[in-house]
Amino acid sequence: MNNQKPSLMLVDGMALLFRAFYATAVTGQFMINSKGVPTNGIHGFVKHLFTAVSSFKPTHLAVCWDMGSKTFRTELFPDYKGNRGEAPIELVPQFDLVKEVVAAFDIPNIGLAGYEADDCIGTIAQQAKDFAHVSILTGDQDILQLLDESISVILMKKGYGNYLVHTPQTFFEEKGISPRQMVDLKALMGDPSDNYPGVKGIGEKTALKLLQEFHHIEGIISNLDRLSKSNKTKIEQDLEMLHLSRRLAEIKCDVPVTYVLEETGLRIEKDKALNKLLEVEIRGLQRLLPLNEAIIS
Secondary structure, eight states: OOOOOOEEEEEEHHHHHHHHHHHHHTTTOOOBOTTSOBOHHHHHHHHHHHHHHHHHOOSEEEEEOOOOSOBHHHHHOTTTTTTOOOOOTTTHHHHHHHHHHHHHTTOOEEOOTBSOHHHHHHHHHHHHTTTSEEEEEESOGGGGGGOBTTEEEEEEOSSSSOEEEEOHHHHHHHHSSOTTHHHHHHHHHOBTTTTBOOSTTOOHHHHHHHHHHHOSHHHHHTTGGGSOHHHHHHHHHTHHHHHHHHHHHSOOSOOOOOOOGGGGBOOOOHHHHHHHHHHHTOOSOGGGSOOSHHHHO
């Protein structure tokens, strides 16, 4: 047994499922099986998952899920993500079925009512980073706030097998701030996709400039008199929303989620995995499964 640190890949399940679903839904290819259940999202999910496994070769793997739309964030701000419509009817039956498929690969499905997948990912990443290299597979930039010397983020780009891998260094090169400052960045500029406003009239450029100069929201607030008159007024008028937006933007890394590294080892049982794919009638993915002895042993 070598003494190399294990590498744990944490997967944002919804990000993969939605991306896979919409990629084929636009052309109406829902891949309905003989039971009348669409499987296009699951098919693409499995393809995304194992393409990434073959690219990054993690020794351990877990998939994290959102558990419904009600979370502590919607309690803080009822309009949080309020701009999102209902999931398409073809996707709804795939939510539970994709977890069954993941379970058939002996990969843990992790989720906690009241929290988002990001909070589970953040908590596990913080727990695991001392004894494993952690990578997070997602399409969502919010997760970049978790970047750390032992935590990298693999952002999926268009198509399969196209990634942008971020480390604290690449993030700093791109934004000129540290990953932790991203929470304050989002608090200032808001997030239209999550439907919270931040400070009205402050966009990314101004927010980055303020954070580069004053480091964090407290620094900005204690130096309001040094700001331009217009920025000072904007922040004073939206002070309450600024603090609320920060609470919405911050990924919680202390949620009561249980996780054991030993249970996430990538050990796929060939028959069990292939039987499940056969049962769901998902074809053409067998060659992607890491069934070789090197990974199983």
